[in-house]
Amino acid sequence: KNEVEQSPQNLTAQEGEFITINCSYSVGISALHWLQQHPGGGIVSLFMLSSGKKKHGRLIATINIQEKHSSLHITASHPRDSAVYICAVRPIQGAQKLVFGQGTRLTINP
């Protein structure tokens, strides 16, 4: 079992819907990252967080350290949000490398 599990693996929704992608991990961490991989392949870092909540535009990321869980929310989703969203954690042990989830493929239909 991977140290980082994301759900769902695939998500299809209509434009305008509120989207939630979940990430659970099994190790103690110093930080969690959310990344976006576009259909063309490029990867963009969305958030890095170690506690609480961060917001950037229509994107919100939350983390609960005690429950070892993070969520990425997208409000008023748009077809351009279609991408693979990847959760990655930096374990406290061996703290120098990120461990990645398998990604969630999001498709927003117009």
Added chain:
Amino acid sequence: DTAVSQTPKYLVTQMGNDKSIKCEQNLGHDTMYWYKQDSKKFLKIMFSYNNKELIINETVPNRFSPKSPDKAHLNLHINSLELGDSAVYFCASSRTINQPQHFGDGTRLSIL
């Protein structure tokens, strides 16, 4: 003004050949990385350099050799390419090891 640029974007070559992928960042970052993304889209760290020093060296065949001539460059040389090396290779950089990473566009390597 690309932040992290890697070349080439596509690389198609025969088994047994030796090839290099180059990576350059103009962000002034201290730390650079090479990742491999396999056909199932999992990203895995291969190497990381901090100020030209190797700090992460995962279980990667020694046919793969990173070279960092200066802290703005981290190149990846692969000897005796094998079919299983087919993947997308991403270079990334960050200000320090604990900061958000900026990724290149990836190099799609296909071995015939």
